[in-house]
Amino acid sequence: MSTTQDTHGLNERQVYDHRAIEARWQARWLETGVFAARADLSLPKYYVLDFFPYPSGTGLHVGHPLGYVATDIVARYKRHRGFNVLHPMGWDAFGLPAEQHALKTGVHPALTTRRNIDTFRRQLRSFGFSYDWSREVDTTDPTYYRWTQWIFLKLYERGLAYEAEVAVNWCPALGTVLANEEVIDGRSEVGGHPVIRRPMKQWLLRITAYAERLVKDLDLLDWPEHIKALQRNWIGRSAGAEVDFRVEQRAVPGDVPPGIEVPAGDGTGSYDQGNGPVLRIFTTRPDTLFGATYMVIAPEHPLAETLATSDNARACAEYRAAAASKTDFERSALNREKTGVFTGSYAINPVNDERLPIWIADYVMLGYGTGAIMAVPGHDERDHEFARAMKLPILEVVRATDIAAAAGSGAAAHPAAAAAAGAVPTSVGGDAKHARVQEAAYTGDGVLVNSGLLDGLDVPAAKARITEWLLQHKAGRPAVHTRLRDWLFSRQRYWGEPFPVLHHADGSVSTVPETDLPVRLPEVEKYQPSGTGESPLATVTEWVVTTDPVSGEGVRRETHTMPQWAGSCWYYLRFIDPRNEQAPVDPKLEKYWMPVDLYVGGAEHATLHLLYARFWHKVLFDAGVVSTPEPFHKLYCQGMILGEDHEKMSKSRGNTVSPDDVLPEYGADAFRLYEMFMGPLTAVKPWQTAGLSGTHRFLKRAWRLYVTDDGGLAVSDAAPSAEAMRAFHRTLAKVTDDIEALALNTAVSTMMEFVNVLVREGVGMPRALADGFLRMLSPFAPHITEELNARLHGADAPSLAWQKWPELDRSQLVEDDVEIAVQVNGKVRASIRVPKDADAAALTAAARAEPAVEKLLAGAVVKKVVAVPGRIVNFVLGGA
DSSP states (O other), X not given: OOEEEOTTOOXXXXXXXXXXXXXXXXXXXXXXXXXXXXXXXXXXXXXXXXXXXXXXXXXXXXXXXXXXXXXXXXXXXXXXXXXXXXXXXXXXXXXXXXXXXXXXXXXXXXXXXXXXXXXXXXXXXXXXXXXXXXXXXXXXXXXXXHHHHHHHHHHHHTXXXXXXXXXXXXXXXXXXXXXXXXXXXXXXXXXXXXXXXXXXXXXXXXXXXXXXXXXXXXXXXXXOHHHHHHHHHHHTOEEEEEEEEEEOSSOOSSOOOTTOOOOOOOSSOOXXXXXXXXXXXXESOGGGGGGOOEEEEOTTOTTHHXXXXXXXXXXXXXXXXXXXXXXXXXXXOTTSOOOOEEEEEEEEOTTTOOEEEEEEOTTSOTTSTTSEEEEOTTSOHHHHHHHHHHTOOOXXXXXOHHHHHHHOSSSSOOHXXXXXXXXXXXXXXXXXXXXXXXXXXXXXXXXXXXXXXXXXXXXXXXXXXXXXXXXXXXXXXXXXXXXXXXXXXXXXXXXXXXXXXXXXXXXXXXXXXXXXXXXXXXXXXXXXXXXXXXXXXXXXXXXXXXXXXXXXXXXXXXXXXXXXXXXHXXXXXXXXXXXXXXXXXXXXXXXXXXXXXXXXXXXXXXXXXXXXXXXXHHXXXXXXXXXXXXXXXXXXXXXXXXXXXXXXXXXXXXXXXXXXXXXXXXXXXXXXXXHHHTSOTTSOEEOOGGGHHHHHHHHHHXXXXXXXXXXXXXXXXXXXXHHHHHHHHHHHHHHHHXXXXXXXXXHHHHHHHHHHHHHHHTSOOBHHHHHHHHHHHTTTSHHHHHHHHHHHHOTTOOOGGGSOOOOOOGGGXXXXXXXXXXXXXXXXXXXXXXXXXXXXXXXXXXXXXXXXXXXXXXXXXXXXXXEETTTEEEXXXXXX
């Protein structure tokens, strides 16, 4: 072989052939199934899991394996520590992208999905990940989605699955309903097509029934606080009060918004409450009830048409139609211009009998609260913007404490205090007691003003007082609401799990018996949208029309399919027992393996997937199927690897790098090390292909510690030097702690430093340290370490996979020497290394002998020497 020169000036024979080594060991691992979880349930267990990947047609780019490398390091490490490790892999393969690709190419989604899975599997195996491939699952496999359908039946049996007509995000171009997260700025995430809102009969899951537990049980979990915050915010639990506003039965003259025509009345200004409809609102600020100046209902509110008077009906209908074309995201955007239309009707404020005009505005949505609000523009930013736009009254009822103290806390607003608060006195409805806030809503704490029985109370006390008053007067009650809405579970697609549901001629619904599961997705040649809003399955008459196995009558199958979320809600359970034909999971195995000990994935996918999986798990917990209240004990969200242009990797930007392009040159071990070495696992960092050369060079240096240029063993039988022994155990301690903390970048750098120590000594790897270092390095670089282990102990040597982690000698962590700063007149001029037990005299002598200090002291008068053993030496100089 030719001899070359590396950048460190070391002669090197080309004996480290990573291509041959990695191919050989990957084949052996697959053949022997060495990474299969063990059947011995007496062993301590460790379940480490990656977020379920979707196998796209483009395959993996180099950013995707970041979390997979980290979990594989942990899995291999835990095997070394004696744990029975479950580390599986599978495919979340149903969904819209596969169906859209099929529509564009004319290739059936089953075929493209299979091809994509084959590509992903090949790529993942090329990294040497220690997955238990015997447990591989695929959500599109009928033997898998049989149990997804079974879980749906459990939801249905418990009253948690129901049909309702709801407003949905409908994409005419895609022919399907889209979830909110699939709509961006009014267009579909896939294809960028316009999306409109329209009512449609859908299946929903009653996730709201579990809202309290979904919030409360976050306290049980070892999750990043920002992910918990995202979960809490999405659920949006709020405590407050429900308040009933009676709608007056006829409109009469009074204070109305400018430009609004009101039918003539009897001129008395009276109104008839009678038995008119009630607008029930939920508010977290019942203390501000006296500040309500108008009400708003969502365009979809059931009373929207009823409340529109004859003079206002056309304008209301046009406004509601326009709102239907907007997404929830657009309507809730804080910076958008507020629009609305007056219904012509009024509601009565129960605390002061004031008439409040009822508006329709799209910034209020039926999916939040009750779909109606009392508007308090003095103390709510959105209400303030709307009131300013429509020239509606803005009243001050909460005043900052310091201003209130200056003005007194009575009902009357002191003009100077009001001006200081950005408000001026105004007359509203002929009543001059209110202060009109003009510039901005005040949303802070303070004391109540202009609020009758609440005047002078602080906000918490006012909330308690008014809630008690509402309860006594049967006008309201304490309540807890959530932002969370029931989960829209229907999709108008072909490529998804069929519902195990039958529709009868009389409109009733029944479910397919468990013994008849799975309801298989029919094999069809055409899967284009139906054009009617129905799923493509609605056109497959021979599949849709069937017989009820219980009654024998003709029925129709449900033609909607489940969302892609369904298969990923419970896959972690199927990995435990993937071939079970009697149940989704064996109870004994579930009790042993659950919960998942470490779950790793990207934060961008964390909120909804985790929420939905937790919901299903809690339902299964209540049904006695699982033994833990939560599925994932510890969650870790890795950062993102950007392209070399520092932008997010994407096919459209042309900045993706395929592992297929870099592994042949550098190898999987160098790749694994580089991805960990790039920086903290949670950090966002740019990819640099050139960086692989550094970790590849490190592996070659480690190789030369074990193998000579002619292929023999370079391992030395000589005892390790004291420095090498200390370096080994310091490295072992650091790598152990770093793996436990997932600080994998510093673990890699520490092992690099250890190799440098041995290279400097130039005697090869000491045999006493050879096995220990291979085990230490093996979670990060498994191929080269298996190869070196076989060269040390023979081709038939047991795999490193289950060998014991090295023993740490803590006595080697104790420093014999310490570094001491040497000061002259209080300024550090040098440092010295001295025995850790050196006394003051020895410190002083060593410091004087330091060349830099010796030069400063020459000819000077040393007035005083301060020598503190183990810490510092300071020479205080005086005049000549």
